[in-house]
Amino acid sequence: MTDLSRRRLLTGAGLAVGGGAVVAAGAGLLRQTEQEPRSVLAADSGQSIAFHGSHQAGIATPVQDRLHFAAFDLSTDSKEDVATMLKAWAAAAAQMTEAKEVGGGATGAELAPPDDTGEAIGLPASRLTLTVGFGPSFFDKLKLPKPDGLKELPHFPADKLDPARSGGDICVQACADDPQVAVHAIRNLVRMGFGVASIRWSQLGFGKTSSTTPDAQTPRNLMGFKDGTDNIAATDEKKLDTHVWVGDEGPEWMRGGSYLVARRIRMHIETWDRTSLKEQEDIFGRTKREGAPYGGTREHDPVVLDKLPIDSHVRLAHPDSLSGATILRRGYSFTDGSDGLGRLDAGLFFLAYQRDLEKGFIPIQRALAAKDTLNEYIQHVGSGVFACPGGVSPGSFWGASLLA
Numbered sequence: 001m002t003d004l005s006r007r008r009l010l011t012g013a014g015l016a017v018g019g020g021a022v023v024a025a026g027a028g029l030l031r032q033t034e035q036e037p038r039s040v041l042a043a044d045s046g047q048s049i050a051f052h053g054s055h056q057a058g059i060a061t062p063v064q065d066r067l068h069f070a071a072f073d074l075s076t077d078s079k080e081d082v083a084t085m086l087k088a089w090a091a092a093a094a095q096m097t098e099a100k101e102v103g104g105g106a107t108g109a110e111l112a113p114p115d116d117t118g119e120a121i122g123l124p125a126s127r128l129t130l131t132v133g134f135g136p137s138f139f140d141k142l143k144l145p146k147p148d149g150l151k152e153l154p155h156f157p158a159d160k161l162d163p164a165r166s167g168g169d170i171c172v173q174a175c176a177d178d179p180q181v182a183v184h185a186i187r188n189l190v191r192m193g194f195g196v197a198s199i200r201w202s203q204l205g206f207g208k209t210s211s212t213t214p215d216a217q218t219p220r221n222l223m224g225f226k227d228g229t230d231n232i233a234a235t236d237e238k239k240l241d242t243h244v245w246v247g248d249e250g251p252e253w254m255r256g257g258s259y260l261v262a263r264r265i266r267m268h269i270e271t272w273d274r275t276s277l278k279e280q281e282d283i284f285g286r287t288k289r290e291g292a293p294y295g296g297t298r299e300h301d302p303v304v305l306d307k308l309p310i311d312s313h314v315r316l317a318h319p320d321s322l323s324g325a326t327i328l329r330r331g332y333s334f335t336d337g338s339d340g341l342g343r344l345d346a347g348l349f350f351l352a353y354q355r356d357l358e359k360g361f362i363p364i365q366r367a368l369a370a371k372d373t374l375n376e377y378i379q380h381v382g383s384g385v386f387a388c389p390g391g392v393s394p395g396s397f398w399g400a401s402l403l404a
Helices: 003-018 020-025 079-096 136-142 179-192 237-243 277-284 313-317 361-371
Strands: 066-074 129-134 170-176 197-208 258-267 332-338 344-354 378-388
Touching: 066 136, 066 179, 066 344, 079 129, 079 179, 170 179, 170 258, 170 378, 179 197, 277 313, 313 361, 344 378
Parallel strands: none
Antiparallel strands: 066 170, 066 197, 129 170, 129 378, 197 332, 258 344, 258 378, 332 344
16 A cells, blocks of 8 residues: 555545544535635545635634644735735645645756645645734734724733744644645745745644534543534524624725634643543533533533533633623644643644624633633633635735735
Protein backbone atom coordinates (compact mmCIF):
# COMPACT_ATOMS: atom_id res chain seq x y z
CA MET A 1 0.00 0.00 0.00
CA THR A 2 1.36 3.41 -0.92
CA ASP A 3 1.67 6.23 1.61
CA LEU A 4 -1.08 8.12 -0.19
CA SER A 5 -3.41 5.11 -0.16
CA ARG A 6 -2.70 4.56 3.53
CA ARG A 7 -3.41 8.24 4.29
CA ARG A 8 -6.71 8.08 2.40
CA LEU A 9 -7.66 4.85 4.15
CA LEU A 10 -6.93 6.32 7.58
CA THR A 11 -8.72 9.57 6.77
CA GLY A 12 -11.76 7.65 5.57
CA ALA A 13 -11.75 5.42 8.62
CA GLY A 14 -11.59 8.40 10.95
CA LEU A 15 -14.54 9.96 9.18
CA ALA A 16 -16.55 6.76 9.39
CA VAL A 17 -16.07 6.49 13.14
CA GLY A 18 -16.30 10.14 14.16
CA GLY A 19 -18.42 11.68 11.46
CA GLY A 20 -20.95 9.15 10.23
CA ALA A 21 -23.88 11.20 11.46
CA VAL A 22 -22.39 14.29 9.86
CA VAL A 23 -22.19 12.51 6.53
CA ALA A 24 -25.81 11.45 6.83
CA ALA A 25 -26.80 15.04 7.57
CA GLY A 26 -25.15 16.07 4.31
CA ALA A 27 -27.89 14.33 2.32
CA GLY A 28 -25.29 13.27 -0.18
CA LEU A 29 -24.34 16.77 -1.23
CA LEU A 30 -20.69 16.84 -2.14
CA ARG A 31 -19.87 20.39 -2.88
CA GLN A 32 -20.90 24.00 -2.33
CA THR A 33 -21.27 26.39 -5.21
CA GLU A 34 -21.53 30.14 -5.10
CA GLN A 35 -25.32 29.84 -5.26
CA GLU A 36 -25.66 27.16 -2.59
CA PRO A 37 -25.65 27.96 1.15
CA ARG A 38 -22.44 27.57 3.09
CA SER A 39 -24.14 24.90 5.19
CA VAL A 40 -23.87 22.24 2.48
CA LEU A 41 -21.84 19.29 3.71
CA ALA A 42 -19.06 17.55 1.87
CA ALA A 43 -19.91 13.86 1.96
CA ASP A 44 -16.27 12.81 1.94
CA SER A 45 -13.34 14.39 3.73
CA GLY A 46 -11.44 14.39 0.44
CA GLN A 47 -13.96 16.72 -1.18
CA SER A 48 -13.52 20.46 -1.62
CA ILE A 49 -15.56 23.32 -0.18
CA ALA A 50 -15.94 26.29 -2.50
CA PHE A 51 -13.82 29.28 -1.56
CA HIS A 52 -15.98 31.91 -3.29
CA GLY A 53 -19.48 32.81 -2.08
CA SER A 54 -21.62 35.29 -0.18
CA HIS A 55 -20.11 34.23 3.17
CA GLN A 56 -16.62 33.06 4.00
CA ALA A 57 -16.31 29.30 4.32
CA GLY A 58 -15.07 28.05 7.68
CA ILE A 59 -17.72 29.80 9.77
CA ALA A 60 -21.02 27.96 9.30
CA THR A 61 -19.27 25.20 7.35
CA PRO A 62 -19.51 21.79 9.08
CA VAL A 63 -16.53 21.69 11.42
CA GLN A 64 -13.46 19.84 10.14
CA ASP A 65 -11.18 17.70 12.29
CA ARG A 66 -8.04 19.85 12.33
CA LEU A 67 -7.06 23.50 12.74
CA HIS A 68 -4.07 25.71 12.06
CA PHE A 69 -4.82 29.24 13.24
CA ALA A 70 -2.34 32.05 12.63
CA ALA A 71 -2.30 35.73 13.61
CA PHE A 72 -0.11 38.06 11.57
CA ASP A 73 1.46 41.45 12.19
CA LEU A 74 1.82 43.85 9.29
CA SER A 75 5.31 45.22 8.64
CA THR A 76 4.02 48.06 6.47
CA ASP A 77 1.43 50.83 6.61
CA SER A 78 0.94 50.77 2.82
CA LYS A 79 -2.65 49.93 1.90
CA GLU A 80 -1.51 49.13 -1.63
CA ASP A 81 1.02 46.54 -0.45
CA VAL A 82 -1.52 44.93 1.87
CA ALA A 83 -4.14 44.82 -0.88
CA THR A 84 -1.65 43.19 -3.24
CA MET A 85 -0.82 40.56 -0.63
CA LEU A 86 -4.47 39.82 0.15
CA LYS A 87 -5.26 39.48 -3.55
CA ALA A 88 -2.42 36.97 -3.94
CA TRP A 89 -3.59 35.15 -0.81
CA ALA A 90 -7.15 34.90 -2.14
CA ALA A 91 -5.96 33.48 -5.45
CA ALA A 92 -3.82 30.92 -3.62
CA ALA A 93 -6.67 30.05 -1.25
CA ALA A 94 -8.98 29.35 -4.17
CA GLN A 95 -6.36 26.97 -5.58
CA MET A 96 -5.53 25.21 -2.31
CA THR A 97 -9.17 24.60 -1.40
CA GLU A 98 -9.42 22.76 -4.73
CA ALA A 99 -6.34 20.65 -3.87
CA LYS A 100 -4.36 22.50 -6.54
CA GLU A 101 -0.79 23.70 -6.19
CA VAL A 102 -0.20 27.40 -5.57
CA GLY A 103 0.73 29.49 -8.62
CA GLY A 104 2.90 27.51 -10.98
CA GLY A 105 3.20 24.67 -8.49
CA ALA A 106 6.26 22.98 -7.03
CA THR A 107 8.21 23.11 -10.26
CA GLY A 108 9.88 25.94 -12.18
CA ALA A 109 13.29 27.44 -12.75
CA GLU A 110 15.99 25.46 -10.99
CA LEU A 111 17.61 28.57 -9.51
CA ALA A 112 14.40 30.02 -8.05
CA PRO A 113 12.15 28.76 -5.25
CA PRO A 114 8.99 26.98 -6.47
CA ASP A 115 5.62 28.70 -6.07
CA ASP A 116 4.31 25.86 -3.91
CA THR A 117 6.16 24.29 -0.98
CA GLY A 118 5.04 20.85 -2.11
CA GLU A 119 4.07 18.95 1.04
CA ALA A 120 0.41 18.65 -0.01
CA ILE A 121 1.08 17.30 -3.52
CA GLY A 122 -1.17 14.31 -4.13
CA LEU A 123 -3.35 14.91 -1.08
CA PRO A 124 -7.10 15.52 -1.44
CA ALA A 125 -8.65 18.88 -0.53
CA SER A 126 -9.76 17.46 2.84
CA ARG A 127 -12.54 20.09 3.05
CA LEU A 128 -9.96 22.84 3.53
CA THR A 129 -11.35 26.26 4.36
CA LEU A 130 -9.43 29.51 4.84
CA THR A 131 -11.17 32.25 6.84
CA VAL A 132 -9.59 35.70 7.19
CA GLY A 133 -10.23 38.47 9.73
CA PHE A 134 -8.85 41.90 10.58
CA GLY A 135 -7.96 42.90 14.14
CA PRO A 136 -8.45 46.41 15.62
CA SER A 137 -4.74 47.15 15.08
CA PHE A 138 -5.16 46.50 11.33
CA PHE A 139 -7.33 49.60 11.03
CA ASP A 140 -5.08 51.69 13.25
CA LYS A 141 -1.95 50.75 11.32
CA LEU A 142 -3.47 51.41 7.88
CA LYS A 143 -5.49 54.45 9.05
CA LEU A 144 -8.77 52.88 7.93
CA PRO A 145 -12.26 53.38 9.40
CA LYS A 146 -12.96 50.68 11.96
CA PRO A 147 -16.40 49.04 11.89
CA ASP A 148 -18.53 50.04 14.88
CA GLY A 149 -18.97 46.40 15.83
CA LEU A 150 -15.24 45.74 16.28
CA LYS A 151 -13.83 46.58 19.67
CA GLU A 152 -11.14 45.31 21.97
CA LEU A 153 -12.49 42.89 24.53
CA PRO A 154 -12.72 44.09 28.13
CA HIS A 155 -10.52 42.52 30.78
CA PHE A 156 -12.29 39.64 32.47
CA PRO A 157 -11.51 38.48 36.03
CA ALA A 158 -8.82 35.78 36.19
CA ASP A 159 -7.58 36.51 32.65
CA LYS A 160 -3.83 35.96 32.40
CA LEU A 161 -3.27 36.88 28.79
CA ASP A 162 0.14 36.43 27.22
CA PRO A 163 0.77 39.36 24.81
CA ALA A 164 2.85 37.01 22.65
CA ARG A 165 -0.25 34.84 22.13
CA SER A 166 -2.79 37.64 21.75
CA GLY A 167 -3.87 40.23 19.21
CA GLY A 168 -2.69 40.51 15.63
CA ASP A 169 -3.44 42.65 12.60
CA ILE A 170 -4.76 39.78 10.44
CA CYS A 171 -5.85 36.26 11.31
CA VAL A 172 -6.18 33.20 9.10
CA GLN A 173 -8.16 30.19 10.28
CA ALA A 174 -7.27 27.10 8.26
CA CYS A 175 -9.50 24.08 8.91
CA ALA A 176 -9.23 20.70 7.19
CA ASP A 177 -9.66 17.00 7.83
CA ASP A 178 -5.93 16.44 7.25
CA PRO A 179 -3.47 18.39 9.44
CA GLN A 180 -0.88 18.47 6.66
CA VAL A 181 -3.33 20.20 4.33
CA ALA A 182 -4.08 22.89 6.94
CA VAL A 183 -0.41 23.44 7.79
CA HIS A 184 0.50 23.59 4.09
CA ALA A 185 -2.08 26.34 3.56
CA ILE A 186 -0.76 28.56 6.36
CA ARG A 187 2.86 27.89 5.39
CA ASN A 188 2.29 29.07 1.84
CA LEU A 189 0.45 32.22 2.92
CA VAL A 190 3.34 33.01 5.29
CA ARG A 191 5.81 32.60 2.44
CA MET A 192 3.75 34.76 0.10
CA GLY A 193 3.36 37.50 2.74
CA PHE A 194 7.10 37.92 3.29
CA GLY A 195 7.96 41.61 3.61
CA VAL A 196 4.33 42.63 4.24
CA ALA A 197 3.13 40.39 7.08
CA SER A 198 4.73 37.93 9.49
CA ILE A 199 3.45 35.44 12.05
CA ARG A 200 2.75 36.92 15.48
CA TRP A 201 1.42 33.69 17.01
CA SER A 202 -0.24 30.50 15.88
CA GLN A 203 -2.10 27.51 17.25
CA LEU A 204 -2.60 23.94 16.05
CA GLY A 205 -5.83 22.24 17.05
CA PHE A 206 -7.30 18.75 16.88
CA GLY A 207 -10.41 16.98 18.04
CA LYS A 208 -13.12 19.55 17.31
CA THR A 209 -14.99 20.38 20.51
CA SER A 210 -18.12 21.81 18.91
CA SER A 211 -20.27 21.07 15.90
CA THR A 212 -22.40 23.06 13.48
CA THR A 213 -24.39 19.85 12.91
CA PRO A 214 -25.97 19.61 16.39
CA ASP A 215 -28.27 16.76 15.34
CA ALA A 216 -25.09 14.65 15.51
CA GLN A 217 -23.38 13.75 18.76
CA THR A 218 -21.44 16.65 20.23
CA PRO A 219 -17.66 16.10 20.40
CA ARG A 220 -15.94 16.02 23.80
CA ASN A 221 -13.34 18.42 25.15
CA LEU A 222 -10.19 17.31 26.99
CA MET A 223 -12.14 17.28 30.26
CA GLY A 224 -14.23 14.48 28.79
CA PHE A 225 -17.45 16.53 28.60
CA LYS A 226 -19.74 17.50 25.76
CA ASP A 227 -19.81 21.29 25.82
CA GLY A 228 -21.63 23.55 23.39
CA THR A 229 -24.39 21.05 22.64
CA ASP A 230 -26.90 23.78 21.80
CA ASN A 231 -24.80 25.27 19.00
CA ILE A 232 -26.25 27.01 15.93
CA ALA A 233 -26.87 24.53 13.12
CA ALA A 234 -25.25 25.17 9.75
CA THR A 235 -28.66 24.65 8.18
CA ASP A 236 -30.51 27.15 10.39
CA GLU A 237 -30.39 30.18 8.12
CA LYS A 238 -32.71 32.19 10.39
CA LYS A 239 -30.44 31.85 13.42
CA LEU A 240 -27.35 32.48 11.31
CA ASP A 241 -28.87 35.71 9.99
CA THR A 242 -29.93 36.76 13.50
CA HIS A 243 -26.84 35.84 15.49
CA VAL A 244 -23.88 35.35 13.11
CA TRP A 245 -23.97 37.31 9.85
CA VAL A 246 -23.49 41.08 9.91
CA GLY A 247 -26.33 42.91 8.14
CA ASP A 248 -27.02 46.47 7.06
CA GLU A 249 -25.64 47.81 10.35
CA GLY A 250 -22.11 47.08 9.14
CA PRO A 251 -20.06 48.71 6.41
CA GLU A 252 -20.58 47.24 2.95
CA TRP A 253 -17.46 45.07 3.11
CA MET A 254 -18.63 43.49 6.42
CA ARG A 255 -22.12 42.50 5.25
CA GLY A 256 -22.39 38.75 5.29
CA GLY A 257 -19.32 38.61 7.52
CA SER A 258 -18.98 38.01 11.25
CA TYR A 259 -16.97 39.01 14.32
CA LEU A 260 -14.58 36.36 15.62
CA VAL A 261 -13.32 35.89 19.17
CA ALA A 262 -10.36 33.51 19.56
CA ARG A 263 -9.33 32.49 23.08
CA ARG A 264 -6.58 30.09 24.14
CA ILE A 265 -7.88 28.45 27.32
CA ARG A 266 -5.42 26.43 29.37
CA MET A 267 -6.93 23.50 31.25
CA HIS A 268 -5.37 22.36 34.53
CA ILE A 269 -5.71 18.76 33.47
CA GLU A 270 -3.89 17.18 36.40
CA THR A 271 -6.10 18.90 38.99
CA TRP A 272 -9.24 18.06 37.05
CA ASP A 273 -8.29 14.39 36.83
CA ARG A 274 -8.22 14.19 40.65
CA THR A 275 -11.71 15.68 40.99
CA SER A 276 -14.67 13.41 41.79
CA LEU A 277 -17.19 12.54 39.08
CA LYS A 278 -20.01 14.18 41.04
CA GLU A 279 -18.12 17.46 41.31
CA GLN A 280 -17.16 17.37 37.63
CA GLU A 281 -20.80 16.88 36.63
CA ASP A 282 -22.00 19.61 39.01
CA ILE A 283 -19.49 22.04 37.50
CA PHE A 284 -20.86 21.50 33.99
CA GLY A 285 -24.47 20.73 34.86
CA ARG A 286 -24.37 17.67 32.58
CA THR A 287 -23.74 13.98 33.00
CA LYS A 288 -20.30 12.96 31.79
CA ARG A 289 -21.18 9.78 29.91
CA GLU A 290 -24.38 10.81 28.12
CA GLY A 291 -23.91 14.56 28.12
CA ALA A 292 -27.50 15.00 29.28
CA PRO A 293 -28.39 18.19 31.17
CA TYR A 294 -29.47 17.66 34.76
CA GLY A 295 -33.12 16.66 34.69
CA GLY A 296 -32.77 15.00 31.27
CA THR A 297 -31.61 11.64 30.00
CA ARG A 298 -30.19 12.45 26.55
CA GLU A 299 -27.67 14.93 25.25
CA HIS A 300 -30.17 17.08 23.34
CA ASP A 301 -32.91 17.09 25.97
CA PRO A 302 -34.07 20.63 26.81
CA VAL A 303 -32.07 22.45 29.45
CA VAL A 304 -34.22 23.26 32.50
CA LEU A 305 -32.23 25.94 34.29
CA ASP A 306 -33.77 25.30 37.71
CA LYS A 307 -32.45 21.72 37.58
CA LEU A 308 -28.83 22.93 37.29
CA PRO A 309 -26.53 24.22 40.06
CA ILE A 310 -26.66 28.03 40.06
CA ASP A 311 -22.92 28.29 39.37
CA SER A 312 -22.75 25.53 36.75
CA HIS A 313 -21.17 26.24 33.37
CA VAL A 314 -24.21 25.29 31.28
CA ARG A 315 -26.64 27.36 33.36
CA LEU A 316 -24.49 30.50 33.34
CA ALA A 317 -23.78 30.34 29.59
CA HIS A 318 -27.27 29.41 28.45
CA PRO A 319 -29.07 32.02 26.30
CA ASP A 320 -32.08 31.94 28.65
CA SER A 321 -29.80 33.18 31.45
CA LEU A 322 -28.39 35.99 29.29
CA SER A 323 -31.30 37.63 27.49
CA GLY A 324 -30.73 35.46 24.43
CA ALA A 325 -26.96 35.99 24.00
CA THR A 326 -25.91 33.47 21.36
CA ILE A 327 -22.69 32.57 19.54
CA LEU A 328 -21.59 30.02 16.95
CA ARG A 329 -18.72 27.92 18.33
CA ARG A 330 -15.89 26.20 16.42
CA GLY A 331 -13.53 25.11 19.18
CA TYR A 332 -10.58 22.69 19.05
CA SER A 333 -8.51 20.88 21.65
CA PHE A 334 -4.76 21.47 21.80
CA THR A 335 -1.73 19.97 23.50
CA ASP A 336 1.54 21.89 23.23
CA GLY A 337 3.93 19.67 25.16
CA SER A 338 4.54 20.35 28.85
CA ASP A 339 5.03 23.55 30.83
CA GLY A 340 8.42 22.56 32.29
CA LEU A 341 6.82 21.60 35.61
CA GLY A 342 5.62 18.19 34.56
CA ARG A 343 2.16 19.38 33.57
CA LEU A 344 0.53 19.19 30.15
CA ASP A 345 0.15 22.49 28.32
CA ALA A 346 -3.27 21.52 27.04
CA GLY A 347 -6.74 22.92 26.73
CA LEU A 348 -9.32 24.45 24.44
CA PHE A 349 -8.73 26.83 21.55
CA PHE A 350 -12.10 28.57 21.62
CA LEU A 351 -13.47 30.16 18.45
CA ALA A 352 -16.77 32.04 18.51
CA TYR A 353 -18.50 33.88 15.67
CA GLN A 354 -21.25 36.44 16.21
CA ARG A 355 -23.03 39.35 14.60
CA ASP A 356 -22.61 41.58 17.66
CA LEU A 357 -19.96 41.13 20.36
CA GLU A 358 -22.20 42.86 22.91
CA LYS A 359 -24.93 40.30 22.26
CA GLY A 360 -22.58 37.35 22.00
CA PHE A 361 -19.26 36.58 23.63
CA ILE A 362 -18.95 39.58 25.96
CA PRO A 363 -22.06 39.00 28.13
CA ILE A 364 -21.44 35.25 28.12
CA GLN A 365 -17.85 35.61 29.30
CA ARG A 366 -18.77 38.24 31.90
CA ALA A 367 -21.20 35.79 33.48
CA LEU A 368 -18.75 32.89 33.34
CA ALA A 369 -15.81 34.91 34.63
CA ALA A 370 -17.83 36.11 37.62
CA LYS A 371 -19.37 32.85 38.89
CA ASP A 372 -18.40 29.75 36.91
CA THR A 373 -16.89 27.09 39.20
CA LEU A 374 -15.06 25.76 36.14
CA ASN A 375 -12.69 28.73 36.55
CA GLU A 376 -10.84 26.74 39.23
CA TYR A 377 -9.65 24.42 36.47
CA ILE A 378 -9.09 26.72 33.48
CA GLN A 379 -7.37 30.00 32.63
CA HIS A 380 -7.66 32.24 29.59
CA VAL A 381 -4.07 32.80 28.46
CA GLY A 382 -4.44 34.13 24.89
CA SER A 383 -7.01 36.26 23.08
CA GLY A 384 -7.85 37.97 19.81
CA VAL A 385 -10.84 39.65 18.21
CA PHE A 386 -11.25 40.07 14.46
CA ALA A 387 -13.69 41.42 11.88
CA CYS A 388 -14.15 38.71 9.25
CA PRO A 389 -15.47 40.26 6.02
CA GLY A 390 -18.22 38.84 3.87
CA GLY A 391 -17.47 36.28 1.19
CA VAL A 392 -15.04 36.74 -1.70
CA SER A 393 -16.05 36.86 -5.36
CA PRO A 394 -13.77 35.49 -8.11
CA GLY A 395 -10.85 37.80 -8.85
CA SER A 396 -11.36 39.80 -5.65
CA PHE A 397 -10.15 39.45 -2.03
CA TRP A 398 -11.22 39.99 1.57
CA GLY A 399 -12.22 43.60 2.28
CA ALA A 400 -11.44 44.75 -1.26
CA SER A 401 -13.74 47.77 -1.06
CA LEU A 402 -12.23 48.76 2.29
CA LEU A 403 -8.75 48.91 0.75
CA ALA A 404 -9.83 50.37 -2.58
